[in-house]
Amino acid sequence: MSPEHWTRPSRADAHGHADTAPAATSATPTREQVIAGLRATSEGGADLVQLLTPEGQRVTHPDFDIDVSAEQLRGMYRDMVLIRRADREGNALQRQGQLGIWVPLLGQEAAQIGAGRALRPQDMAFPSYREHGVAWCRGVDPTELLGIFRGTDHGSWDPHETGLGLYTIVIGNQCLNATGYAMGQKFDGKVGNSDGDASENEATMVFFGDGATSQGDVHEGMVWASVYDAPVVFFCQNNQWAISEPTERQSRVPLYERARGYGFPGIRVDGNDVLASMAVSQWALDEARHGNGPLLIEAFTYRMDAHTTSDDATRYRMDDELQAWKLKDPVERLRVHLLREELADQDFLDEVEREADELATRFRQFCFDMPEPPPERIFSAVYAEESPVVAAQRDDYLQYLSGFADAGHDTEGSVR
Amino acid sequence: MAAPTVESTGSETTRTQTITIAKGLNMAMRAAMERDPRVMVMGEDIGRLGGVFRVTDGLQKDFGEHRVLDTPLAESGIVGTAIGLAMRGYRPVCEIQFDGFIFPGFDQIVSQLSKMHYRSQGRVKVPVVIRVPFGGGIGAVEHHSESPESLFAHVAGLKVVSCSNPVDAYWMLQQAIDSDDPVLFFEPKRRYWEKAELDPTTPPLSLGSSAVMRPGTTATLATYGPMVKTCLDAANAAEEDGHELEVVDLRSLSPLDLEPVADSVRRTGRLVVVSESPAESSITSEVATRIQQECFYSLEAPVLRVNGFDTPYPPSRLEEGYLPDLDRVLDAVDRSLTY
Numbered sequence: 001m002s003p004e005h006w007t008r009p010s011r012a013d014a015h016g017h018a019d020t021a022p023a024a025t026s027a028t029p030t031r032e033q034v035i036a037g038l039r040a041t042s043e044g045g046a047d048l049v050q051l052l053t054p055e056g057q058r059v060t061h062p063d064f065d066i067d068v069s070a071e072q073l074r075g076m077y078r079d080m081v082l083i084r085r086a087d088r089e090g091n092a093l094q095r096q097g098q099l100g101i102w103v104p105l106l107g108q109e110a111a112q113i114g115a116g117r118a119l120r121p122q123d124m125a126f127p128s129y130r131e132h133g134v135a136w137c138r139g140v141d142p143t144e145l146l147g148i149f150r151g152t153d154h155g156s157w158d159p160h161e162t163g164l165g166l167y168t169i170v171i172g173n174q175c176l177n178a179t180g181y182a183m184g185q186k187f188d189g190k191v192g193n194s195d196g197d198a199s200e201n202e203a204t205m206v207f208f209g210d211g212a213t214s215q216g217d218v219h220e221g222m223v224w225a226s227v228y229d230a231p232v233v234f235f236c237q238n239n240q241w242a243i244s245e246p247t248e249r250q251s252r253v254p255l256y257e258r259a260r261g262y263g264f265p266g267i268r269v270d271g272n273d274v275l276a277s278m279a280v281s282q283w284a285l286d287e288a289r290h291g292n293g294p295l296l297i298e299a300f301t302y303r304m305d306a307h308t309t310s311d312d313a314t315r316y317r318m319d320d321e322l323q324a325w326k327l328k329d330p331v332e333r334l335r336v337h338l339l340r341e342e343l344a345d346q347d348f349l350d351e352v353e354r355e356a357d358e359l360a361t362r363f364r365q366f367c368f369d370m371p372e373p374p375p376e377r378i379f380s381a382v383y384a385e386e387s388p389v390v391a392a393q394r395d396d397y398l399q400y401l402s403g404f405a406d407a408g409h410d411t412e413g414s415v416r
Numbered sequence: 417m418a419a420p421t422v423e424s425t426g427s428e429t430t431r432t433q434t435i436t437i438a439k440g441l442n443m444a445m446r447a448a449m450e451r452d453p454r455v456m457v458m459g460e461d462i463g464r465l466g467g468v469f470r471v472t473d474g475l476q477k478d479f480g481e482h483r484v485l486d487t488p489l490a491e492s493g494i495v496g497t498a499i500g501l502a503m504r505g506y507r508p509v510c511e512i513q514f515d516g517f518i519f520p521g522f523d524q525i526v527s528q529l530s531k532m533h534y535r536s537q538g539r540v541k542v543p544v545v546i547r548v549p550f551g552g553g554i555g556a557v558e559h560h561s562e563s564p565e566s567l568f569a570h571v572a573g574l575k576v577v578s579c580s581n582p583v584d585a586y587w588m589l590q591q592a593i594d595s596d597d598p599v600l601f602f603e604p605k606r607r608y609w610e611k612a613e614l615d616p617t618t619p620p621l622s623l624g625s626s627a628v629m630r631p632g633t634t635a636t637l638a639t640y641g642p643m644v645k646t647c648l649d650a651a652n653a654a655e656e657d658g659h660e661l662e663v664v665d666l667r668s669l670s671p672l673d674l675e676p677v678a679d680s681v682r683r684t685g686r687l688v689v690v691s692e693s694p695a696e697s698s699i700t701s702e703v704a705t706r707i708q709q710e711c712f713y714s715l716e717a718p719v720l721r722v723n724g725f726d727t728p729y730p731p732s733r734l735e736e737g738y739l740p741d742l743d744r745v746l747d748a749v750d751r752s753l754t755y
């Protein structure tokens with residue numbers, strides 16, 4: 001959309017047009033509505049940072065070029081293939097009744113792996129709920145994600161050990177938390193060190209969606225971060241949809257442009273280009289570590305699957321759109337590049353495939369073998385200091401359950 | 417502006433039909449929008465998608481994008497702009513997608529929505545309805561199964577109600593929309609697909625009244641929302657043991673209509689109050705306190721409560737243990753009877 005278009009009084013026309021479009025059935029939008037709504041096939045505009053074309057051709061960029069070895073490229077290919085496989089298995093396990101829900105990452109592998117591989121161990125990452133690729137890069141095994149979606153826990157990894165916060169479901173909350181964490185990094189003297197101490201510098205990266213940008217918490221996070229020069233990189237994955245609402249429901253301007261209003265740089269990167277995502281993330285994290293934060297990255301990408309396994313995307317968007325984005329598939333793009341440039345051979349690809357099969361098997365088996373959480377878990381860890389109220393309720397409840405056991409019934413759950 | 421009265425309009429709303437709670441709510445919004453052009457519906461994914469529970473299905477198609485708004489993703493924005501729209505004469509019905517997502521809107525609800533009428537000495541009315549699918553039992557991830565109604569009942573200036581069945585869903589939502597006060601409307605999401613016969617020519621109870629759902633003599637169960645069905649099931653089961661449990665659906669949580677409960681307790685001498693929410697400082701605390709004040713000499717046993725525990729809502733594989741069920745209700749009845 002051009003700037004003239006933002007101010008041109010075309011709203012009445014637009015509505016006139018919408019009103020004359022034939023009504024759709026609730027299940028399928030009409031062709032007219034599709035054309036009116038085939039917005040998500042946009043190319044991302046002239047400012048989009050890209051280093052690999054959708055055809056897998058390496059291009060250069062004046063500001064964000066990067067040297068990567070063939071080994072690094074192969075590594076990121078492996079990352080993407082493996083996490084995509086785990087993601088597909090997650091979907092399948094939900095369909096088989098093993099999981100209550102699964103949140104697919106399909107299509108966003110490059111955005112996440114590029115960003116995740118730019119993080120250093122001492123950095124901190126705050127995810128929302130779709131960041132399986134980021135989790136992978138932080139060393140959180142995909143099996144650790146299963147508990148949340150199976151309903152055995154609310155998050156099983158240790159944020160302190162892994163440098164990955166727990167999945168955050170309430171949209172936008174983590175942006176303020178990440179900003180506060182980054183303020184702490186700065187107050188602790190872990191920002192802007194030079195020479196020998198530079199390797200100790202830290203930064204924080206926070207992940208959220210296009211829909212999230214409307215939340216007050218995201219706005220406030222950006223205000224705080226800019227006021228305190230916090231070393232935080234806001235990584236917005238614009239996957240074009242917030243459930244059924246296209247990004248146009250959230251913003252008139254491209255999201256990366258919002259950064260200017262807060263007084264820090266915003267960059268739009270091709271989120272389906274793992275190389276560009278890594279280059280821009282590395283640059284932004286380095287800026288933050290040197291004391292030039294905060295920064296905003298908008299990764300322009302696409303949610304290739306439904307919002308979750310509970311969602312039916314055919315109710316609000318058309319297959320044409322998906323087909324258009326399939327041509328920009330992030331994994332395929334790197335595969336073609338590797339082959340074209342002879343940076344990998346068929347043996348390598350086969351080996352990654354074999355590893356993916358192995359991961360899939362291990363992932364599934366882990367899911368089948370997950371123990372039921374014991375009833376005590378309802379009451380544990382509510383407070384750092386045990387609450388007498390909660391302890392009494394726990395004791396009463398366990399006693400109540402043992403009454404059933406005495407009567408010959410099973411108590412639910414096995415003790416881990 | 418005088419609130420229009422609730423009447424049946426259109427053919428769909430005059431014949432007896434079997435409906436679900438979800439359908440009753442949909443019909444209620446449709447009827448209200450047909451009756452009054454100032455009624456509008458707003459929320460996340462409620463337009464083209466028809467809401468994640470499909471409660472607003474078809475409304476945008478029939479009433480247009482100006483009256484059925486797919487809003488940006490911000491609950492404070494939804495509630496805050498609804499207040500402004502109400503000041504301008506509209507009657508917004510907001511949908512909060514899930515109970516656990518109402519909190520970004522909490523500030524607007526507590527600081528503006530509840531106090532505007534009082535602050536303006538009655539000059540400014542804010543007839544906003546906030547629909548909240550609430551409660552657990554659907555096997556969902558965190559923040560999708562909470563029961564935050566007591567937080568709102570604690571706030572002066574808000575009406576807080578909960579429907580438990582399709583007929584109430586249909587009538588109560590229309591009455592809430594007609595109310596000149598702001599109404600928090602809690603919908604038992606796990607019961608959305610429960611069915612009942614709706615005869616729209618039968619006049620409804622008033623929004624503020626509780627209702628005896630099943631008469632009985634042995635003990636009284638007072639409850640609301642999703643637990644009404646649980647308590648009715650418990651009453652059926654108790655029949656086998658020769659117990660006749662009276663079940664009262666509170667319906668209005670603020671203000672509470674406790675006369676039917678007190679009447680019942682004066683006859684049965686025993687009261688168990690049931691809710692999914694944590695017990696501490698909750699609706700059930702309020703009912704227990706007031707009934708023991710009202711009915712002290714009629715009580716044969718202390719008022720007992722069956723609630724969710726005073727913990728965050730657990731991972732869903734544990735929710736069966738967390739949520740009051742038939743056995744826990746009957747266990748409390750037994751404790752009351754053997755006191």
Ligand SMILES: Cc1ncc(C[n+]2csc(CCOP(=O)(O)OP(=O)(O)O)c2C)c(N)n1
Nearest residue numbers: 130169170171209210211212241242243517
């Ligand atoms: C505060 C809040 N409101 C509503 C929801 C329900 N909800 C879950 S995901 C979602 C859309 C999020 O879209 P976006 O930020 O673009 O992230 P994406 O899911 O596309 O990754 C909504 C509305 C929520 N989780 N939290």
Ligand SMILES: [Mg+2]
Nearest residue numbers: 209210241242
């Ligand atoms: Mg999105």
